[in-house]
Amino acid sequence: GAVVSQHPSWVICKSGTSVKIECRSLDFQATTMFWYRQFPKQSLMLMATSNEGSKATYEQGVEKDKFLINHASLTLSTLTVTSAHPEDSSFYICSARDLGQGAGEQYFGPGTRLTVT
Amino acid sequence: GENVEQHPSTLSVQEGDSAVIKCTYSDSASNYFPWYKQELGKGPQLIIDIRSNVGEKKDQRIAVTLNKTAKHFSLHITETQPEDSAVYFCAASIGGYGNNRLAFGKGNQVVVIP
Numbered sequence: 001g002a003v004v005s006q007h008p009s010w011v012i013c014k015s016g017t018s019v020k021i022e023c024r025s026l027d028f029q030a031t032t033m034f035w036y037r038q039f040p041k042q043s044l045m046l047m048a049t050s051n052e053g054s055k056a057t058y059e060q061g062v063e064k065d066k067f068l069i070n071h072a073s074l075t076l077s078t079l080t081v082t083s084a085h086p087e088d089s090s091f092y093i094c095s096a097r098d099l100g101q102g103a104g105e106q107y108f109g110p111g112t113r114l115t116v117t
Numbered sequence: 118g119e120n121v122e123q124h125p126s127t128l129s130v131q132e133g134d135s136a137v138i139k140c141t142y143s144d145s146a147s148n149y150f151p152w153y154k155q156e157l158g159k160g161p162q163l164i165i166d167i168r169s170n171v172g173e174k175k176d177q178r179i180a181v182t183l184n185k186t187a188k189h190f191s192l193h194i195t196e197t198q199p200e201d202s203a204v205y206f207c208a209a210s211i212g213g214y215g216n217n218r219l220a221f222g223k224g225n226q227v228v229v230i231p
Contacts, residue, residue, distance in 0.1 A: 042224075043222065105166065106151070106219060
């Protein structure tokens, strides 16, 4: 149980284009999902908290107009990187909180490797 | 905000020996402390967690201890195997009960030498 998937697993795009990443909880419902980015050999940095049916909450320093988040259902959240630039190249990972568990458990997806050329 | 420090940054152990990773946190309101294992190119995998009302938790070869007074918690891996080689991250909940966000340590590269 507690499986989270991401699509695509990797993507290469040209500078100036937009890229959408999907995060799905496969066998549980998640009112809250989280989006992280991770640079090589570094820790996970929380970008935003995605709440089903409401606006996402962004961490300080993260541009909400650049990283658009939509949490349309209890099993799907999407992150769109708009007008991507080479500095946006990173490993993007989502996590989902299982409603059936107590406070806190987060299960991570396999990540999406974004390369902007 | 919450600040999570993780030590050491790298750890090499002989197969069969034990490995211990320590983390400290700053926010006394933190009440949930998970540990994640991340293999190269993959997402983090939850391996064990502990809540603030418990001092120790064990799951087969893995255990976690929590000292709330000192604000530190540790991961213990016994009888290490080559497949335990990975990066391990500790995390602490940000804020009090019901707050779901996590702050992560910088990670620890564990290498198990066969």
